[in-house]
Amino acid sequence: MKAVIQRVKEARVRVDGRVVGEIGTGVLVLLGVEMGDGRKQADWMAEKIVNLRIFPDGQGKMNLALQDVGGEMLAVSQFTLAGNCSKGRRPSFDTAADPEEANRLYNYFMGQVWELGVTVQSGIFQADMEVSLVNDGPVTFILETPPGR
Numbered sequence: 001m002k003a004v005i006q007r008v009k010e011a012r013v014r015v016d017g018r019v020v021g022e023i024g025t026g027v028l029v030l031l032g033v034e035m036g037d038g039r040k041q042a043d044w045m046a047e048k049i050v051n052l053r054i055f056p057d058g059q060g061k062m063n064l065a066l067q068d069v070g071g072e073m074l075a076v077s078q079f080t081l082a083g084n085c086s087k088g089r090r091p092s093f094d095t096a097a098d099p100e101e102a103n104r105l106y107n108y109f110m111g112q113v114w115e116l117g118v119t120v121q122s123g124i125f126q127a128d129m130e131v132s133l134v135n136d137g138p139v140t141f142i143l144e145t146p147p148g149r
Helices: 040-050 099-115
Strands: 002-015 018-023 028-034 062-064 072-078 120-122 129-144
Touching: 002 040, 002 072, 018 072, 028 040, 040 099, 040 120, 040 129, 072 099, 099 120
Parallel strands: 028 072, 072 120
Antiparallel strands: 002 018, 002 028, 002 129
16 A cells, blocks of 8 residues: 655645545545555554654644644545556556455545544545645655555
8 A cells, every 4th residue: 555645734626626525734645555455554554644743843843643733634546656657658557456445445544544533535536536735844755554564
C-alpha cells in the first residue's frame, strides 16, 4: 500500500463539477492499493498517518498529530500510485490490486481512520476526480507499508 500525504489548510474533491468531499485543516491522502495488500497493511497505514506528528506546535516544530490540531482527512483512491515507470514510456500497472479488492481496502482504511477518531471525507472510487488543495508548508510525505506488514 502506498500513500502520498499532504498537510493542507483545505482540500476538496469534485466529480462532474460537484463537491463530494471537503475538509479544512488536515491531510489529503492519495492512497494506492497493490496486489497482496490486506487489512494488516490498511491498519498500519491508517494508524501511521493519523499519528504522524506533522503539524507545528507553539514553537513551530512538527510535534502535533491530526487529533492534536482537530484535523480531518480527505482520502482519495489513487490507482496510479501502483504504476511502474521504470521501463519504456508507458506506465505498467501490473502490481495494482484488482479494483474490487482495492475498493474494499480503501473503504476499510477510511473506517479505520474513523475508528481512530479522525473525521474522514472521500472521493468516489474509480471516478474521474478533480482534487484541489491549499498545501500547508508545503509538507508532503510518501509512505509505503514496510515489507511483511
